[in-house]
Amino acid sequence: MKINKNLTSQLGRNADQPGKGSDFAFYDWLQGTDKQPTLPKIFLWLLDDLKEENDPAEVKKVLDLWQQSTDINEFKNRMALLEKIMPPHHPFHNLKNEYK
Amino acid sequence: MDTTSEAARIPEKAKKTKDAQKGFEFTGAIEDLKTGEIGGNVKRLFEFSSLLSKDNRTKLGEHLQRYEACSPEFATKFLADRRLQNRVKKIAQSLAESDERLLSLGEAEICCDLMEPGKEDISQIIEAMSPKKQFKGLVELKGPQVAGKRLADLWEQLKYITDPEQGREATEYIQAAFKKLGLGPPNDPATLEALLSDPKKIDLLKRDKYLQDIYAALLDDRSMDSMDRSVEFYWRKDESGEKLPVMYVERYAVNPKTESVSKLGFEITLETEVRPDGTKRKKRIMQNVMIVIDEQARGSNEGSQFLLSLMPIINKFGIEEGEFVANLKIGSYNWTKIADMDVPSMVKTLSNEDLKDLGKDAEDEKKAKAFIMQHKILPTFEKNMAIAIGIFLHSIKNPGERQKMEQKLVKELMEKEYGKIKEKALAGEAAMEDLANLGKDLRVFRFDEDGHVVAPDNPKAKIEGHLGKAAIMGIPWKARVPLTREARFGMIEKLQRGSPIKALMQKMGILFNIG
Numbered sequence: 025m026k027i028n029k030n031l032t033s034q035l036g037r038n039a040d041q042p043g044k045g046s047d048f049a050f051y052d053w054l055q056g057t058d059k060q061p062t063l064p065k066i067f068l069w070l071l072d073d074l075k076e077e078n079d080p081a082e083v084k085k086v087l088d089l090w091q092q093s094t095d096i097n098e099f100k101n102r103m104a105l106l107e108k109i110m111p112p113h114h115p116f117h118n119l120k121n122e123y124k
Numbered sequence: 125m126d127t128t129s130e131a132a133r134i135p136e137k138a139k140k141t142k143d144a145q146k147g148f149e150f151t152g153a154i155e156d157l158k159t160g161e162i163g164g165n166v167k168r169l170f171e172f173s174s175l176l177s178k179d180n181r182t183k184l185g186e187h188l189q190r191y192e193a194c195s196p197e198f199a200t201k202f203l204a205d206r207r208l209q210n211r212v213k214k215i216a217q218s219l220a221e222s223d224e225r226l227l228s229l230g231e232a233e234i235c236c237d238l239m240e241p242g243k244e245d246i247s248q249i250i251e252a253m254s255p256k257k258q259f260k261g262l263v264e265l266k267g268p269q270v271a272g273k274r275l276a277d278l279w280e281q282l283k284y285i286t287d288p289e290q291g292r293e294a295t296e297y298i299q300a301a302f303k304k305l306g307l308g309p310p311n312d313p314a315t316l317e318a319l320l321s322d323p324k325k326i327d328l329l330k331r332d333k334y335l336q337d338i339y340a341a342l343l344d345d346r347s348m349d350s351m352d353r354s355v356e357f358y359w360r361k362d363e364s365g366e367k368l369p370v371m372y373v374e375r376y377a378v379n380p381k382t383e384s385v386s387k388l389g390f391e392i393t394l395e396t397e398v399r400p401d402g403t404k405r406k407k408r409i410m411q412n413v414m415i416v417i418d419e420q421a422r423g424s425n426e427g428s429q430f431l432l433s434l435m436p437i438i439n440k441f442g443i444e445e446g447e448f449v450a451n452l453k454i455g456s457y458n459w460t461k462i463a464d465m466d467v468p469s470m471v472k473t474l475s476n477e478d479l480k481d482l483g484k485d486a487e488d489e490k491k492a493k494a495f496i497m498q499h500k501i502l503p504t505f506e507k508n509m510a511i512a513i514g515i516f517l518h519s520i521k522n523p524g525e526r527q528k529m530e531q532k533l534v535k536e537l538m539e540k541e542y543g544k545i546k547e548k549a550l551a552g553e554a555a556m557e558d559l560a561n562l563g564k565d566l567r568v569f570r571f572d573e574d575g576h577v578v579a580p581d582n583p584k585a586k587i588e589g590h591l592g593k594a595a596i597m598g599i600p601w602k603a604r605v606p607l608t609r610e611a612r613f614g615m616i617e618k619l620q621r622g623s624p625i626k627a628l629m630q631k632m633g634i635l636f637n638i639g
Contacts, residue, residue, distance in 0.1 A: 027290055027294065027338070027341040027342055028286045028475040028476070029284040029286060031451060032284050033448075033449035033452055034387075034413075034416050035415050035449075035450075035452055035455055036416070036452050051454050062431065063620055065432060066435070066612075067613075067616050069432055069435055070435075070609065073609065077609060082609060082610065085608075085609075086610050086613050089613055089617065090613075093614075094617075
């Protein structure tokens with residue numbers, strides 16, 4: 025049996041009540057514009073997780089992303105941060121010179 | 125000849141086989157295994173299965189197919205392969221940790237097909253989806269209470285049926301099925317109470333085959349047999365008729381002070397991907413994400429804690445992509461920053477009539493996108509634009525001022541600017557963000573907390589925004605995001621726009637000595 029429905033979404037406050045459920049607060053919370061630092065926390069987690077990455081190609085993707093999305097000073101700051109926290113044999117150390 | 129020595133000369137293996145044929149209780153062992161009990165019965169099952177005669181092997185294999193929903197291949201392998209037996213054991217034990225159990229060995233087959241070997245501890249996912257654990261002050265709903273809530277959800281879904289005739293039929297059938305048991309409609313609190321005090325009625329409802337069909341059609345192929353569980357396994361057929369494994373996890377908890385119900389859940393499944401060179405591979409995705417949160421329970425750190433708890437799950441179980449439906453008022457807008465419309469997923473949601481109109485263009489992503497824009501996105505966008513502008517203009521008392529704004533909003537933005545974007549969209553070349561950015565610099569509109577446009581002087585006006593935001597809010601669309609490391613970093617960049625690390629870390633109270 026196929027019953028065609030309109031797309032529904034259940035994300036946020038009152039999400040399962042038709043007509044309600046806008047939830048600005050939910051999305052503020054999700055994207056970190058509220059008082060809670062959601063995005064920085066996830067960013068930190070991802071940084072820590074990046075230590076587990078063995079594939080230089082995958083690390084390069086992240087560095088390329090940052091180079092495109094941040095200005096020169098911020099990019100330099102992030103590279104300095106990785107220099108400090110990536111373990112000695114991490115692929116980052118072989119790639120960093122390509123970005124000087 | 126001395127019979128004792130004769131008995132002694134029978135090889136060890138044959139002796140064990142004789143024991144096997146005398147019997148350990150096979151069905152008892154399977155029942156124990158399904159509940160995660162791996163004591164004597166199950167041990168003997170695994171020990172003796174490799175020693176079974178061909179006849180017994182066939183008989184037991186047939187039993188597994190007929191009563192345990194196993195495929196012939198799985199049934200055969202289960203009786204012979206120690207590694208598969210261990211995987212099934214681990215799955216059952218993991219479920220038991222979350223107070224769940226396998227309903228059939230066929231469910232273990234689905235889980236084995238879905239997850240890589242070594243990734244059987246699915247209780248990690250079930251536990252992460254507990255609203256009681258994630259948010260403060262909630263009481264978990266279990267068993268019959270969950271079944272009752274799901275039936276209420278089913279009733280709510282009727283509102284979204286596109287064909288009024290089909291909607292009417294389904295509504296009447298459900299009402300009749302409940303009336304037969306002396307119950308009112310599923311969303312009536314008295315009905316829930318009646319079901320809880322007499323759970324046998326839930327079993328009777330489950331036996332209604334047509335009701336089962338309606339339930340599956342409205343709730344993404346799920347089964348009423350699993351209405352009272354927090355985890356469910358089933359097969360779903362894709363367009364080419366291939367069976368794909370699905371695991372659905374969903375948990376409920378109630379705030380006793382307000383009676384509002386929170387739920388967390390999502391589905392993990394495999395999708396066939398055709399590579400550029402024509403070869404196929406299966407990728408693991410998450411979809412049908414449910415995050416319904418009680419307003420009071422959502423306090424200081426729960427949001428980030430919840431998202432953080434998803435991160436290791438994405439890593440560990442190898443989830444490669446996530447599909448989300450943005451249609452909450454503000455969600456439709458925010459998601460445009462993160463992703464664009466996923467055309468293949470949107471095509472899957474089209475009605476049969478729409479699919480007929482779309483025809484062969486369904487395979488051309490640009491043409492399909494143009495079709496979806498034309499029929500599913502732009503009409504509502506245009507209506508919303510007109511309403512938002514109308515409300516705003518109506519609130520301006522000064523005629524000169526009103527005329528000025530009318531010129532700006534109607535002539536320049538709605539007609540000229542939007543006209544250009546519409547042309548792009550009808551050629552399949554516009555992104556959702558193009559629509560959302562319309563009139564970005566003119567943040568004259570005001571919204572209440574439910575995302576409705578209100579006059580600026582309305583006391584309910586809480587949030588401000590521009591025309592594109594007002595127009596796109598509430599339009600449902602599907603976004604797909606990859607979940608690789610780079611992609612997750614990328615989402616953060618898009619939401620925080622290359623924010624300085626120092627500022628981010630300071631917000632966390634962490635100072636790095638950089639440079």
